[in-house]
Amino acid sequence: MKKVAIIAIAFLAFACKKQEEKPTENQSEVKETVSEGMPAQEQTPEQLGEVLFNGKGTCASCHKLDTKLIGPSFHDIAKIYKEKNGNIITFLKGDSEAIVDPSQYALMQPNIVLTKTMTDEELKGLEAYIYSSLK
Numbered sequence: 001m002k003k004v005a006i007i008a009i010a011f012l013a014f015a016c017k018k019q020e021e022k023p024t025e026n027q028s029e030v031k032e033t034v035s036e037g038m039p040a041q042e043q044t045p046e047q048l049g050e051v052l053f054n055g056k057g058t059c060a061s062c063h064k065l066d067t068k069l070i071g072p073s074f075h076d077i078a079k080i081y082k083e084k085n086g087n088i089i090t091f092l093k094g095d096s097e098a099i100v101d102p103s104q105y106a107l108m109q110p111n112i113v114l115t116k117t118m119t120d121e122e123l124k125g126l127e128a129y130i131y132s133s134l135k
Contacts (some may be wrong), residue, residue: 014061024134045121049129058111059126065133068105070109072100082134088127 040096043051054058062070064079072080073078080100092115097107115123 009091043125045125045128046132048122048125049127049132052118052126053060053129056114056122057118057126062107073102074130076100078131078134082131088130089120089123092116092123092126 016100053063053088064073066073066075068076075089077100080086086099087096091098094112094116098108115126118126
């Protein structure tokens with residue numbers, strides 16, 4: 001009985017590992033776009049923002065498009081920035097205060113260090129992707 005249980009656990013662990021390695025359809029498209037060397041000029045700002053959101057930007061670890069995770073949802077961020085006529089890019093450059101949830105700003109600090117290194121084009125892409133959640 002112990003051998004069967006051990007084999008079953010090993011099989012499940014292996015199967016789960018294999019599933020984790022398979023990219024989702026969306027991840028495949030993003031990887032193809034990036035791996036094909038598609039210049040950023042051929043991507044829409046929204047597409048570039050999505051790539052950054054799921055990769056280099058590490059945004060997906062704290063934000064979801066329409067659900068609060070650790071940080072506010074992109075939908076809430078876009079809505080509040082639009083209502084208050086805020087500038088998302090200025091915030092991501094570290095040049096303005098948080099207006100969505102200032103109490104969470106300390107958690108965002110490590111990512112502000114990262115977003116400060118992004119190009120204007122990358123920041124515009126993230127902004128476009130954030131605002132796309134209002135569609």
